[in-house]
Amino acid sequence: MNFDEFTGEIQHRLELPGTGETVRAIRATLTTLGERIPEGNAEDLAASLPMEIKWYPTGAVHEHGQRFDWSEFVGRVAEREGIERQEAAYHAQVIVDLVAAQVPASDLQQLRDQLPEAQDDENWGKLFAVVDAGGWQESAT
Template sequence: MDFDEFTGEVQHRLDMPGTGETVRAIRATLTTLGQRIPEGNAADLAASLPLEIKWYLTGPVAEHGQRFDWQEFVTRVAEIEGADPADAAYHARVIMDVVQSQVPESDFSQLREMLPESEDTENWGSLFEVVDGER
């Protein structure tokens, strides 16, 4: 899948009006995810993605491996995307489903293992609701 196909798939699934909004949502989600996970894991996850998409995970990220929870993830994504937090959370879930369809299962499993589940109703498992819903 190339950049146009990837963004087209996300745009279609999110019913976004334009490519600009779609790219902003993808960038917000993957840049924030790149901040959360270790650099090597970000590179592994990005390896199967289009070059332009890889960059969001592995490019000039402020710092890889930061420790923040699901709520902080949503807040950061919403801020970068310029969206309501509920919309940003949904966008992130759909984007992760498209990412999951492009990367090896082992890399996606590693990602899931890095993002801890908790007893809270709002935890990292929320990021994978769309992925899990299709299984």
């Protein structure tokens, strides 16, 4: 999947009005995720993404492996994207679902393993809610 296909799919799924909003959502989620996981895991995750997007969880991050909880993750995504927290959480779920469809299962499992709070804090599981539900499905109209 190339950059245009990836951003187009996210724009469609999130029903965003334009490419700018779409790229902002992708950047907010993947940069914040990159801050949370170790640099090597971020590079593994990014390897299967379009070239223009793989920079967000890797090169755009000043400090990898930060320890913060789900609430802080959503807050950072919301602030970067300039939206409400509930909407940011949903955007992150949809973006992670498309990322999950692009990366090897082992890289997705590595990502899950880097969120140890998932065992202690079921909120981290919300990041994978769409993935665990069988992926995003376009609702019938």
